[in-house]
Amino acid sequence: MTATINRRSARRVSKVDRFLTLIRVFLVGLIVVGILAFLAQQFAPNNPFTRWRNPDAMGLSADQFKGLLMSGLSQGAMYGLIALGYSMVYGVLGFINFAHGEVFMAGAMTGFIASEKFNASGLWESNFLLCLVLIVLMAIGISTLMAVLMERVAYRPLRNSPRLIPLITSIGVSFFIQNAVMGLFGPATKSYPQLPEWLAKQRSILTFEIAGTKILVLVVAAVSMAGLWFLVERTKTGKAMRAVAEDKEIASLMGINVNRIIVTTFAVGGAMAGVAGILWGLLFRSVTHMTGFLPGIKAFTAAVVGGIGNLGGAMAGGIALGSAESIAPLVILEPLGVPGVSQLKDAVAFTVLVLVLLFKPTGLFGERLSSEDRA
Amino acid sequence: MSATMSAPSSTSSTSPAASSAPALFDLDWRRIGKWGGLCAFAIALISLIGMPVGLDRRTIIEGRLSLGYLALIWLPLLFGYVVSKRVVLEGVDTPDPGARDVLAGLCTGLLAGLGPLLLILGIDNFNLRKPLVNWSPQLLELLTFGRDIGYGIGAWLAICAVLGMLGSTMHVLPKDVRRVVSIVTFGLLFISVLEAAIDDLSEGFGLEGLTDAMYAKRGGLTVKYSIILVVVLGVLAVVTKGRVKGATNHYRGLKGAERKRASVLLFAGVAVLCIVLPMFLGKIMNELLANVGLFLLLALGLNIVVGLAGILDLGYVAFFAVGGYTTAVLTSAESPFFAPELHFGFALIVVVLIAGLTGLVIGAPVIRMRGDYLAIVTLGFGEIIRLLFMSDWLKPYFGGAQGITNVPHVDLGFAVVKGTDPRSVFYMILVFCVLAIYVSWRLQGSRLGRAWMAIREDEQVAEAMGINTVNTKLMAFVVGAMMAALSGAILAAKVGSVFPNSFMILVSIIILVVVIVGGMGNILGVMVGSFVLIGVLGGPRQPGLLQEFQSYKLLIYGALLVFMMLQRPEGLVPSARRSQELHQEEFLQDVWLKGEDHEEEEAAEEAAAEEEAEATAEGTGDPA
Numbered sequence: 001m002t003a004t005i006n007r008r009s010a011r012r013v014s015k016v017d018r019f020l021t022l023i024r025v026f027l028v029g030l031i032v033v034g035i036l037a038f039l040a041q042q043f044a045p046n047n048p049f050t051r052w053r054n055p056d057a058m059g060l061s062a063d064q065f066k067g068l069l070m071s072g073l074s075q076g077a078m079y080g081l082i083a084l085g086y087s088m089v090y091g092v093l094g095f096i097n098f099a100h101g102e103v104f105m106a107g108a109m110t111g112f113i114a115s116e117k118f119n120a121s122g123l124w125e126s127n128f129l130l131c132l133v134l135i136v137l138m139a140i141g142i143s144t145l146m147a148v149l150m151e152r153v154a155y156r157p158l159r160n161s162p163r164l165i166p167l168i169t170s171i172g173v174s175f176f177i178q179n180a181v182m183g184l185f186g187p188a189t190k191s192y193p194q195l196p197e198w199l200a201k202q203r204s205i206l207t208f209e210i211a212g213t214k215i216l217v218l219v220v221a222a223v224s225m226a227g228l229w230f231l232v233e234r235t236k237t238g239k240a241m242r243a244v245a246e247d248k249e250i251a252s253l254m255g256i257n258v259n260r261i262i263v264t265t266f267a268v269g270g271a272m273a274g275v276a277g278i279l280w281g282l283l284f285r286s287v288t289h290m291t292g293f294l295p296g297i298k299a300f301t302a303a304v305v306g307g308i309g310n311l312g313g314a315m316a317g318g319i320a321l322g323s324a325e326s327i328a329p330l331v332i333l334e335p336l337g338v339p340g341v342s343q344l345k346d347a348v349a350f351t352v353l354v355l356v357l358l359f360k361p362t363g364l365f366g367e368r369l370s371s372e373d374r375a
Numbered sequence: 376m377s378a379t380m381s382a383p384s385s386t387s388s389t390s391p392a393a394s395s396a397p398a399l400f401d402l403d404w405r406r407i408g409k410w411g412g413l414c415a416f417a418i419a420l421i422s423l424i425g426m427p428v429g430l431d432r433r434t435i436i437e438g439r440l441s442l443g444y445l446a447l448i449w450l451p452l453l454f455g456y457v458v459s460k461r462v463v464l465e466g467v468d469t470p471d472p473g474a475r476d477v478l479a480g481l482c483t484g485l486l487a488g489l490g491p492l493l494l495i496l497g498i499d500n501f502n503l504r505k506p507l508v509n510w511s512p513q514l515l516e517l518l519t520f521g522r523d524i525g526y527g528i529g530a531w532l533a534i535c536a537v538l539g540m541l542g543s544t545m546h547v548l549p550k551d552v553r554r555v556v557s558i559v560t561f562g563l564l565f566i567s568v569l570e571a572a573i574d575d576l577s578e579g580f581g582l583e584g585l586t587d588a589m590y591a592k593r594g595g596l597t598v599k600y601s602i603i604l605v606v607v608l609g610v611l612a613v614v615t616k617g618r619v620k621g622a623t624n625h626y627r628g629l630k631g632a633e634r635k636r637a638s639v640l641l642f643a644g645v646a647v648l649c650i651v652l653p654m655f656l657g658k659i660m661n662e663l664l665a666n667v668g669l670f671l672l673l674a675l676g677l678n679i680v681v682g683l684a685g686i687l688d689l690g691y692v693a694f695f696a697v698g699g700y701t702t703a704v705l706t707s708a709e710s711p712f713f714a715p716e717l718h719f720g721f722a723l724i725v726v727v728l729i730a731g732l733t734g735l736v737i738g739a740p741v742i743r744m745r746g747d748y749l750a751i752v753t754l755g756f757g758e759i760i761r762l763l764f765m766s767d768w769l770k771p772y773f774g775g776a777q778g779i780t781n782v783p784h785v786d787l788g789f790a791v792v793k794g795t796d797p798r799s800v801f802y803m804i805l806v807f808c809v810l811a812i813y814v815s816w817r818l819q820g821s822r823l824g825r826a827w828m829a830i831r832e833d834e835q836v837a838e839a840m841g842i843n844t845v846n847t848k849l850m851a852f853v854v855g856a857m858m859a860a861l862s863g864a865i866l867a868a869k870v871g872s873v874f875p876n877s878f879m880i881l882v883s884i885i886i887l888v889v890v891i892v893g894g895m896g897n898i899l900g901v902m903v904g905s906f907v908l909i910g911v912l913g914g915p916r917q918p919g920l921l922q923e924f925q926s927y928k929l930l931i932y933g934a935l936l937v938f939m940m941l942q943r944p945e946g947l948v949p950s951a952r953r954s955q956e957l958h959q960e961e962f963l964q965d966v967w968l969k970g971e972d973h974e975e976e977e978a979a980e981e982a983a984a985e986e987e988a989e990a991t992a993e994g995t996g997d998p999a
Contacts, residue, residue: 016845019739096747113506157941161957164687165940167747168891171689171884172936179930183424186508297758300751340767347762350755357752358740 024358027351034332041335053337060330066208068326074214074283076322077221080315081276082299083306084228085147085269091245091309091368092265093155095166099174101296102181103147103270107139107277108287109181112190114138115281119193128196132278139274146177147270148263156259174292182289192285217279224275225315231268232311241265245309245368294346298325301353307363316365325349402479407458411486414454414535418447418490425509426927427517433923434595435567441595442923443517451487451535455480455542472546484539488532491518495527551616558612559605566604567596568911571920572660579655653801661797663910665869666917668804669862671905673882674889675811675898676858681887682896682953683824684851685831687750689883690737690757694856696878697733698863700764701726703779703873704772710779712772719785723864730860731853738852742845757880765875778874782867794869804865811858815898818854827851828896832956881915881929888932892939894946896953903948908932 041050042060060068082104089097114135118124124131154173158166199212232238243251244261252258280295281287298321306317328348329341338344356363421427431443459476497503498515519527545553566573570590577586589600596604629637653661673695680688704710705722717725741752764773773779784793785803792799818824826847829837838844867873885908893904912928913919924931939946945954955962 016739016742016849023740096751116505154937154941160960161944164685164746164750165944165957167687167750168887169937169940171887172933172940175884175929175933176937177933179927179933180420180424183426183927183930184509185506297751297754301755304748338768340770343766344762344768347759347766350752350759353755354740354752357744357748361744361748 020358027355027358030336031332034336037335038331050335054335063209065327068330069323070208070210070214072323072326073319074217074322075326076302076319077218077315078276078279078283078318079295079299079302079322080318081221081224081272081279082295083302083314083318084225084272084311086300087303087306087308087311087314088241088265088269090303092241092262093159093166094369095155095163096170096300097150097155097269098167098170098296099150099177100147100269100273101292101294101299102174102177103143103150103292104273104277104280104295104299105181105287105289105292106146106177107143107274108281108291109185109190109277109289110139110142110274111135111278111281112192112287113185115193116190124193125196128199136275136278139278140271141274143274143277144267144270147266147273151263151266156262174296178289178292185289187289189286189288192281192287195282195285213282217283220275220279221315224272228268228272228311237261237264298346298349301349301356304353304363305356307365307367309368310363310365313363313365313367317363320364321349321352324352402475402482407479407482407486410454410458411483411489411539414450414483414487414539415490415493417450418487419494421446421450422491422494422514422518423507423509424927424930425514428509428511428513429926430923431517433921434591434593435564436601437591437593437595437597439598442921447491448534448538451484451538452542454487455483455539456545457542458483458539459543459546476543476546477540480543481536481540483543484536485532487539488535491531491535492528495519495524495531499524554616555609555612559608562608562611563596563601563604567601569920570594570596572663575657575660576652576655578657649805650802653798656798658797661801663917663919665797665801665804666914667905667909668801668808669866669869670886670889670909670914671808671902672804672811672862672865673859673886674893674901674905675808675815676855676862677886677890678896678898678901679815679818679827679858680851680855681890682901682950683819683831684827684848685746686742686848686851687746688753688852688855689750689880689887690753690755690760691855691859691886692878692880692882693737693753693757693760694730694733694859695863695866695882696760696764696873696875697730697856698726698860699867699873699878700773700779700863701729701860702864702867703782706868707779707782709774709781711770711774716783719783719864719868723861726860726864727857730856733860734853734856735849737856738849742848742852754880754883757878757883761875761878761880764878776875778872780872782871782873784871785868792868794871800865800869807861807865811861812898812902814854819898823847823850828952831896877916879915885915885932888936890946891944892935892946894948894950894953897946897948897950900946900948900950904946907947908935 037049037053040047041054044050082100085100085103086097089095089100115124115131118131118134150170150173154169155166158169195213199216202209202211203215204210205215230238232241240251240256240261241264243254243256244258244265248258251261276295277287280291299318302318302321303314304317305321306313306315308314325345325348329344333341333344333348426446427443429443430446431441433442434440435442435445459472459479495515495518498510498512498518503510518531520530545556548556574586574590577583589596589604591597626634626637626641653664656664673691676694677688677691680686680691702719702722704713705715705717705725706719708714708716737753737756741749741756744752763769764778765776767775769775784791790799792803794800826837826842829840829842830844830847834844866877870877889904889908890901891904892908893902894900909917909919911919911921912924912931913922918925919928943949944957
């Protein structure tokens with residue numbers, strides 16, 4: 001009797017499972033073949049496979065590869081900073097704050113407005129470092145304010161509703177902020193003022209040619225991460241945050257003001273997004289009202305890759321995603337003969353998300369969620 | 376103790392006014408400050424987003440009121456209403472509405488007036504044009520009514536105060552008066568907003584004379600006719616009092632054969648209206664109706680996925696794109712790689728098959744994920760499909776960013792459906808919509824539909840009841856995908872071409888808003904949602920009746936989504952079951968408050984209903 005039941009249930013789920021296995025095998029096969037083709041192309045440019053798929057392949061020089069890696073790393077560090085906000089909010093409240101990308105955009109926009117004003121008054125050129133500190137502080141302020149307001153207005157009333165309800169709300173918030181910013185500041189692309197020569201120029205560190213701005217991005221990301229680690233692991237507030245993430249009810253019984261901790265979580269996530277916004281502005285020097293959309297989704301991907309709720313994981317996931325996004329098109333797709341690979345950068349990022357969820361849904365470093373959120 | 380207890384009760388029994396209205400100025404100042412400040416902020420925000428200036432061209436009442444001003448003045452009215460609204464709790468003494476509430480509204484309005492006041496002073500003294508594009512002299516002129524600053528400030532303070540007061544007066548008025556006032560206000564607004572539609576319709580029926588007199592040359596109602604309309608609407612409101620509710624109750628109360636007859640009559644009426652109305656409408660209105668139909672078809676599909684099965688699919692646009700591209704490849708002669716130039720009808724069969732297959736392929740990997748992960752992953756898929764259609768890689772097959780053009784008209788033998796003749800497109804869409812409505816309606820009550828709803832309510836329990844959740848959810852995906860693909864196919868035939876940029880993620884989100892505003896899981900709700908939103912505000916690229924809203928409609932969609940989720944998650948036309956799910960806590964609380972005697976009552980009622988049902992069954996059974 002039990003045997004038949006087991007067999008039947010096994011048979012019933014197997015169709016979808018078999019299909020999933022097929023997808024897994026296909027994706028892994030694609031990646032392996034792509035990398036092998038890349039290696040073949042590097043070491044023996046005249047091999048038959050390369051000639052068949054991609055006759056005018058140039059291959060990558062070591063410098064090109066390093067350059068790709070560096071831009072991937074710096075972009076990934078930015079994704080990591082945004083991902084921290086997703087991860088923390090998911091850890092505490094168990095829902096995806098879809099509008100977090102907009103918080104990041106607000107930071108970038110604040111930076112643009114402030115730097116424009118500084119540039120007009122000449123302070124930007126005469127004392128760049130002071131300006132940088134000021135715009136970072138302003139961006140942190142605006143982004144934090146925005147995240148906290150969002151929580152207060154849109155999410156707090158929905159604290160106990162089904163999980164999808166706050167997600168849908170946050171999509172609405174995201175849409176609203178995007179279009180309000182477009183209405184307020186106009187739809188045109190806005191460019192940050194020219195960066196000073198000493199910062200923007202290429203430097204060579206350990207044979208890596210890297211632009212100064214990218215170093216700055218990496219350093220700032222590392223400092224922010226260290227600060228966040230200190231806050232979460234070494235202070236009382238951080239302890240309270242971890243307690244609330246573990247179990248809200250018990251935490252409140254222990255005398256923790258859950259509402260205040262949730263607001264703090266949003267504020268810290270917002271501050272990180274604000275910093276990331278300024279870094280984005282310095283790195284790409286342009287911002288529009290749509291700036292937050294794709295980086296937002298990619299940052300969420302980074303959070304999932306690293307394991308949601310896991311702060312170190314979010315940063316690592318961001319860096320992994322950033323590098324994958326910048327290297328994979330040229331290393332895996334180009335040798336397979338796909339033209340115009342740089343257009344597929346975003347598609348690669350989403351594929352990484354699907355891959356991670358197919359192979360290890362808990363992320364590379366394991367998720368940290370309360371038991372009710374894990375369901 | 377007993378003395379203090381008896382003292383208030385005795386005063387209240389002797390002079391109820393004294394206890395229910397403690398003192399005129401004993402207001403909840405914090406509440407007033409909060410709502411008034413919010414209102415001032417909202418007015419300033421809307422002004423700076425550019426709505427008043429952008430919408431000023433559209434007049435509502437000739438020479439008196441434009442849509443631009445209306446975009447600002449509804450705020451103090453609403454906030455005045457909100458500030459005096461109170462929650463009535465059982466066992467807590469709530470004072471009767473009275474002069475205090477009106478005063479609260481007045482204060483809120485005055486505070487709200489600070490918004491335009493500060494804005495006027497700010498624009499006059501500082502130049503913030505650089506980041507804020509709408510910090511312009513036009514805005515100043517609009518805010519000061521074209522006169523000097525003092526006049527503008529005074530006028531705004533007065534307007535806001537009066538409107539706030541009017542808003543709160545709504546609580547004081549008796550119920551009947553309130554009903555008449557709101558019907559007149561909304562009716563007037565409705566008639567002036569629907570100007571284009573009414574104009575068009577009257578032209579079809581040969582009543583140009585009436586509309587020419589009613590509407591001014593450059594749009595908007597004339598003053599004379601707005602007064603006449605107010606009177607007419609007021610009389611109508613008084614006459615119809617209680618009738619509408621009575622009729623619906625009567626319909627609901629009908630049983631058996633009578634109910635069936637009434638339903639058939641109702642259905643026939645709607646059918647005749649749908650078939651006859653477009654004949655009297657002009658090109659623009661038919662185009663509008665066709666767009667509404669297109670999005671209704673999409674929304675019906677999403678309603679199955681989100682509303683019935685509870686799967687939040689944000690990449691729904693992918694299936695729309697697949698439908699459009701499949702049709703284009705199969706029918707167009709310009710298709711770059713494979714151009715069999717099939718007839719639209721044959722293409723449709725392939726479209727449905729391919730859409731189902733895509734639904735399976737996209738659905739299988741995501742179906743077991745957590746609900747919110749699924750949302751983001753499907754969003755990713757929606758974006759990937761657009762990026763792939765746009766990429767150079769697939770350009771030889773799908774034409775890249777230029778898309779596929781020259782999709783032929785649909786030749787039905789007796790008629791040709793083509794984009795330049797929106798009426799024919801509308802009829803074609805009508806056929807598909809009716810089909811989709813029928814399918815959704817039948818599915819809702821079927822075993823599959825009930826399984827979907829069970830999964831939506833609680834997946835684990837559903838699984839324990841023996842439902843194969845994976846397959847059932849996949850079915851929802853597939854059915855939704857097929858409907859979206861049909862809509863995409865019609866779009867391709869209607870527009871005559873497909874471009875990757877017609878299939879942005881935006882489309883998914885707008886359809887989601889339509890489904891949610893209308894009412895998740897309710898076919899009628901979805902229909903209402905698409906008529907109201909797509910018809911009035913417009914789709915992602917298609918303009919609605921309020922063409923001036925083109926640049927603000929996404930903003931409004933976003934705000935609507937948040938507002939609905941916070942205030943009315945079950946939508947405008949809720950499905951009974953869904954709203955119970957969403958308000959489970961309140962529902963349980965009500966049951967608990969009502970207590971056991973209520974349960975007994977219910978049991979008695981049920982018994983009575985059963986008896987009745989038996990009686991009717993016998994009654995109908997006898998003649999047979």
